[in-house]
Amino acid sequence: MSTPLRVGIAGLGTVGATTFQLLSEHAALVAARAGRPIQVAAVSARDRTRNRGIDLSESRWYDAPKALTEDPEIDAVVELIGGADGIAQELCEQAIAHGKHVVTANKALIAHHGTALATAAEAAGVALGFEAAVAGGIPIVKALREGLAANAIQRVYGILNGTCNYILSAMDHAVSEGKESDFAATLAEAQRLGYAEADPSFDVDGIDTAHKLAILTGLAFGCPLDFAAVHIEGIRAINGVDIGFARELGYKIKLLGIAGLTEGGVEQRVHPSMVPLANPIAHVDGVFNAVVAHGDHVDRALFEGRGAGGGPTASAVVADLIDIARGLRPPSFSIPAAELSRLATVPIEKRRGAYYIRLMVLDRPGVIADVTACLRDHQVSMEAMLQRARAPGEAVPVVMTTHETVEASMRHALTQIAALDSVLEPPHMIRIEHL
């Protein structure tokens, strides 16, 4: 068997240690599939003495990750440090500059600097692999770049964050059992179980989903990555009451990242969405992720798997290394990075679609007439209305769904509705997605 591919791993947290272990345990399998052995020649991490349950004695140790880029006996650098900029970015840039392949699981880095890194890598004739950056257990980067390459992709969307999906699934489950459910308590429980971080904001505020969506957008539509253009809303405002109404109306509430080509350009948005139960993604629960791509020839293709964790992420990192060892080097974003062409951004105000609205109103005559007048004023057409409890003089929920309308009209109508005397809380709005 020919020369080994010599790898340097920067960062030995869960993913780094699992990658190290996978390459050692599956050395024969990996070598058979890669056509040559893949060796961890060197590693770099913060603390050399920490027990990670792996035997580092055969690999060189560097305190400074950037030393990996200068080691002439390393062919590929695996960046598992994290962070959108700083040391991770410098490491990848330097590795490319030194003619080394780069594999990374860092979605923030790729979302912000992916186009520049891919351009540099292609100029240097090295690979930039980031399968692990989007839904580790799902080979979706490869699927969009290669498997579906014959298609004009019209739409790609998915459940891209396991923490949010765990929380929403747990809340849905509680509601299905007739229990009260609220976001804060479910988040706390998820944190206790290790499904959410101590500081959960990257996950629950939708940033992590947006990073992944920006990457999928570039892959699907051949445009430079534009994280700043992603409209982002998280799941903190979701509560059991809306989940209950969603169930009644035949929907599940999921945090979706959605990217699509419309006449006006490309839209990228992350927000809680009501998904009809007929869409298979509505049934993807717990920590599982799923991505759906619509291509003009394949129609709908769905990919579901674990999005995070040591095993799935290491699997994606090593798949990229196997491709590199095999000599496979397609352009990172399906077409050469220098040829990615900017598309107009469709702002969220131009979204066309249906809406779910819940108002807490004072149960007195004329309220509904006032509300529907606001909708009419902005050409928003109501599809259905639910008003369950009757409690004259008290607060009751009024739920409405609309026909397809434009977000800007919906927002204007909601501003007017919110100003009505009998409307007691800011309106709850969730977009309905017939994808």
Add this chain to the structure above:
Amino acid sequence: MSTPLRVGIAGLGTVGATTFQLLSEHAALVAARAGRPIQVAAVSARDRTRNRGIDLSESRWYDAPKALTEDPEIDAVVELIGGADGIAQELCEQAIAHGKHVVTANKALIAHHGTALATAAEAAGVALGFEAAVAGGIPIVKALREGLAANAIQRVYGILNGTCNYILSAMDHAVSEGKESDFAATLAEAQRLGYAEADPSFDVDGIDTAHKLAILTGLAFGCPLDFAAVHIEGIRAINGVDIGFARELGYKIKLLGIAGLTEGGVEQRVHPSMVPLANPIAHVDGVFNAVVAHGDHVDRALFEGRGAGGGPTASAVVADLIDIARGLRPPSFSIPAAELSRLATVPIEKRRGAYYIRLMVLDRPGVIADVTACLRDHQVSMEAMLQRARAPGEAVPVVMTTHETVEASMRHALTQIAALDSVLEPPHMIRIEHL
């Protein structure tokens, strides 16, 4: 842009014509992704005069498909003729012998001759692509060969035939609405709608599923393809009564192809299966296909999409051509064909699992005692029993599910049960799959 990849297409049925059209309509997109144009230099089909809605004026025409293999200005031959042997096999062999890449959608050919063809292609330094042979709209060949290449695959299974899934879904739908449902009528309706062929046996008898399963088995476990080792049962014996009981017990009946590594070797089986509703594959309905792979690092990964039809199949054919144009040439079965190593075959008699049994018995005292004695004699342990209608002296259904047991024991018990006086029909047995 560099030299085009020059393609010769043999067979211009739906898939051939759609492939031709895709390459023409998406010429720019395909060239951008492939790094160079892909041109249909020549075609071959039976009838030159037939109107296929495509403009053949720029491509050379050959009456004999094998002429494509001798055309020095063709780099890759696309075989879309079909059939396990004969002209399709000769065409692929000759193309390889002439140093041309081969792409085929022919599952029968690959299931029977895939190992030999891959060996020849690798010796000749050309590619053998067959993404289109398994679930066209799902890039599962690439996923197993590349995306999940870091994993030891433990199990791969799926819904691999759209005709069967359409029929079973239609029957299930009828039962869910309280209607009678039987196989023959549903098949006839599927034929009327174009979802089943005039001669449906390849589909409904499980052969087509078995072809695809044999290919997935080779890819997943690195063994030579062994179609003869696949245990095959079709769906003709499925009826509305069993579908109704399945629903009641929390299962869907699906025709699954299942391949797994066990202590004794590799098992490959195709048969109607009761799938728990908690398994996402239970919800894959209509003509959609789905494949689930369990890897030791990714855990469960599910891929769902359209399995057949011009668009999805052409998408897969062209994806293979783009890989070839890009110069990507991993071994067809993940490891070099010469290194595929034979694994012992686990016969169906050694299957371990649970069973659903329905008996039509004469409703009289002692029947259940007789039946359960047969089970006890063969160490089959009952999990649950349903006996709904009471009609003394008449035929009533008795439904049982068993705990995990070995197929051979189950079969012996059923033979004994079938011989009981009070058992009026051969027992209906469906395997329960907790995958």
